[in-house]
Amino acid sequence: MASDLRSSEWYSGDDRNAYIHRAWMRRGVPDTAFRGRPQIAIANTASDLTPCNAHLDEVAQSVKNGIYEAGGIPLNLPVVSLGETQVRPTAMLWRNMAAMATEEMLRANPIDGVVLLGGCDKTIPALLMAAASVDLPAVVIPGGPMLTGHFRGEALGCGTDVWRLSEEVRAGTLSEALFERSESSMIRSKGHCNTMGTASTMALVAEALGTIVPGLAGTPAPDSRLLEASHETGRLAVQLVAADRRPSTFLTKASFHNAIVALAAIGGSTNAVVHLLAIAGRLGIDLTIDDFDRIGAEVPLLVNLQPAGRYLMDDLYRAGGFLAVLREVKDLLDPTALTITGRPLVDYLDDARIWDADVIASRTQPLIPAAGISVLRGTLAPGGAIIKPAAASPHLLKHRGRAVVFDSIEDFHARIDDPDLDIDENSVMILRGCGPMGYPGMPEVSNMPLPKKLLEKGVRDMVRICDGRMSGTAYGTVILHVTPEAAAGGPLARVRTGDWISLDVRNRRLDVEVPAEEFAARGVSDATVRGFADPRRGWERLYVDHVMQADTGADLDFLVGSSGSTVSRESH
Incomplete structure (x- = not known):
C-alpha cells in the first residue's frame, strides 16, 4: 500500500482502527481498493x-x-x-x-x-x-x-428578463396573464x-x-x-x-x-x-x-x-x-x-477562434472600450463601493440628486409605490441595512425596482445606492457593496432624505454633500437601527458576530487563511 497517500493514514496497517476503516468501506469493494489507489x-x-x-x-x-x-x-x-x-x-x-x-x-x-x-x-x-x-x-x-427558452418568438434570459418583464407589468405595458404564461418558457x-x-x-x-x-x-x-x-x-x-x-x-x-x-x-x-x-x-x-x-x-x-x-x-x-x-x-x-x-x-489560446462576431466582439471593435468594474470612494463610501458601468446608463454615470432613503427592504416595499412619495427621475434611491451584518447576508436587493409612477412616465433607470448586492443578471445604474455598511457604523446610516448625493464614476467619487462636522454629529435614527438584523442564536448569530465587510470578501474572520489537510486528533 502506498504510504505517501493521505488515505493510507486510515487504511494501512493491521491494527484495529485500520481494520474498522477498511471493513466499513468494503461492502463489495475489492481489497485492491485500499492498496495504493x-x-x-x-x-x-x-x-x-x-x-x-x-x-x-x-x-x-x-x-x-x-x-x-x-x-x-x-x-x-x-x-x-x-x-x-x-x-x-x-x-x-x-x-x-x-x-x-x-x-x-x-x-x-x-x-x-x-x-x-x-x-x-x-x-x-x-x-x-x-x-x-x-x-x-x-x-x-x-x-x-x-x-x-423563448416566449412570443423572443429569447428569454433567465433572471434578466424576469426583472424586465415584471417592470413592464408594473408599468402597465404587459398583462399579468402574459407574464405568468412566460413562466413555463423561462427555464x-x-x-x-x-x-x-x-x-x-x-x-x-x-x-x-x-x-x-x-x-x-x-x-x-x-x-x-x-x-x-x-x-x-x-x-x-x-x-x-x-x-x-x-x-x-x-x-x-x-x-x-x-x-x-x-x-x-x-x-x-x-x-x-x-x-x-x-x-x-x-x-x-x-x-x-x-x-x-x-x-x-x-x-x-x-x-x-x-x-x-x-x-x-x-x-x-x-x-x-x-x-x-x-x-x-x-x-x-x-x-x-x-x-x-x-x-x-x-x-x-492560440487555436481559439471567434465564429460569430455578433456574440464575441474582436479586440479592435469592442462593445465597450473600457468596461471593468469601477471602485468608488468618498464621504458616502470611505471603504469603497463598486459599480458595473457596462450595465449602467451612460447619462447617469455623472449625476447629482436628492436622496430618498429607505431603512430596510421592508420599508422600501411598503413605500416605493406610494403615489405621494416625493421622488422623481433625478432622485437618488438609497437602501440601507442590507450589508453582510445588517440583513444579515448581503441580499441581492440593490437593484431596487423603480416607483410605479415613474415607470408609467417611461423612466427605466435611476441612480440607486445600497450596502447590499445585486443579482448578476440585473442591470441599471446601481452602486453596490457600500463599505462600511450602515450596520457597521458606515456613513450610509446617517444619510437623510433630502441630502444631495453626487456620483462621478469617471473620477471614482461617491459623496454626500453635507458639511463634515454636521454629518459626523448626526445620530442614527431608531427606524434605521430597527432595520438591522439582531439574531439570537444559530448560524445567523455566529455570522453577524464574525462576518467581515464586503471589501474583504464578506468571509468570517476566523476562516481567513488555510488550515491544511492534517486532522488534529487521531480516531479512537
Whole structure:
C-alpha cells in the first residue's frame, strides 16, 4: 500500500482502527481498493432544492468513470447545496457555512484529492474557498448553463428578463396573464442561468483562475461534451494526486490578475468581486477591491450577453467559447499563471477562434472600450463601493440628486409605490441595512425596482445606492457593496432624505454633500437601527458576530487563511 497517500493514514496497517476503516468501506469493494489507489472525493452539490444543480448526479457518474479508469477510487460526497432562487433570506448568508462544512468534511475523511461539482451562484465560490483552505489536490467541474427558452418568438434570459418583464407589468405595458404564461418558457432545460449572471460568471472566472480544465467552462448543461469533459477531469484528478498539485502550488496573484481581466471582458457579475476576495483570503493572497479597478477598469467588453448585451450562454459557446474571448485579451493576461493541468492559461489560446462576431466582439471593435468594474470612494463610501458601468446608463454615470432613503427592504416595499412619495427621475434611491451584518447576508436587493409612477412616465433607470448586492443578471445604474455598511457604523446610516448625493464614476467619487462636522454629529435614527438584523442564536448569530465587510470578501474572520489537510486528533 502506498504510504505517501493521505488515505493510507486510515487504511494501512493491521491494527484495529485500520481494520474498522477498511471493513466499513468494503461492502463489495475489492481489497485492491485500499492498496495504493488514490481515494478521490466528488464534492457534489446536487440537490432537488437547488434546481440549477439537480443534474450533477449525472455529471458525477461520468467523473466516477474517469477516476476509476485512471486507477483511483471515486467517492460521492454530498455537500451543502445553496439554491439561489429557493433559500431565504438569501443564499449568501450560507456561502461561508457551505465552505466551512465542505472544508471540514474534506479534512475529516480519508481522501487524497477532490473533484468539485458546482453550478448555482454560491456553490462554486464555496467549494473553492473550502478547497483553498484544506489544500488537497482539487479541480472544479461547472454544471453548465441551460439552453435558451423563448416566449412570443423572443429569447428569454433567465433572471434578466424576469426583472424586465415584471417592470413592464408594473408599468402597465404587459398583462399579468402574459407574464405568468412566460413562466413555463423561462427555464428550458437543466443547467444554471443562461445570462452572464453570477453562476456563468463564476464558472468562467474559475477557469481563468486555472481551477477548471481550459475550454470546459460554459459548456451547456445538456451538451454531451460536458459528460465527456467530466470523464477526463476524473482522470485528471488521479494525476493531480500523483503530482501533488494543490491549490497553493499554482494559484497566485497572477491567477487573480487573469480572473479580473476575464471578469471585465465577459461583462461578468459584480458578485465575483466578493467571491474572488474571499477565495484569495483563504489562500493568503493580497487581493483588494482596488485591484479590480486597477487591472480591469480599462479592459474592453467583448461578450454581447445579457444583461449588458443581447445574447445568452449557449450563443457564447457556439460562437467560440470562453477561450476565444481570452485570446482577444491575451496581451493583458499574466503569462506566468498556471492552470490545473500544470500548463499556463495562455498556452490554450492560440487555436481559439471567434465564429460569430455578433456574440464575441474582436479586440479592435469592442462593445465597450473600457468596461471593468469601477471602485468608488468618498464621504458616502470611505471603504469603497463598486459599480458595473457596462450595465449602467451612460447619462447617469455623472449625476447629482436628492436622496430618498429607505431603512430596510421592508420599508422600501411598503413605500416605493406610494403615489405621494416625493421622488422623481433625478432622485437618488438609497437602501440601507442590507450589508453582510445588517440583513444579515448581503441580499441581492440593490437593484431596487423603480416607483410605479415613474415607470408609467417611461423612466427605466435611476441612480440607486445600497450596502447590499445585486443579482448578476440585473442591470441599471446601481452602486453596490457600500463599505462600511450602515450596520457597521458606515456613513450610509446617517444619510437623510433630502441630502444631495453626487456620483462621478469617471473620477471614482461617491459623496454626500453635507458639511463634515454636521454629518459626523448626526445620530442614527431608531427606524434605521430597527432595520438591522439582531439574531439570537444559530448560524445567523455566529455570522453577524464574525462576518467581515464586503471589501474583504464578506468571509468570517476566523476562516481567513488555510488550515491544511492534517486532522488534529487521531480516531479512537
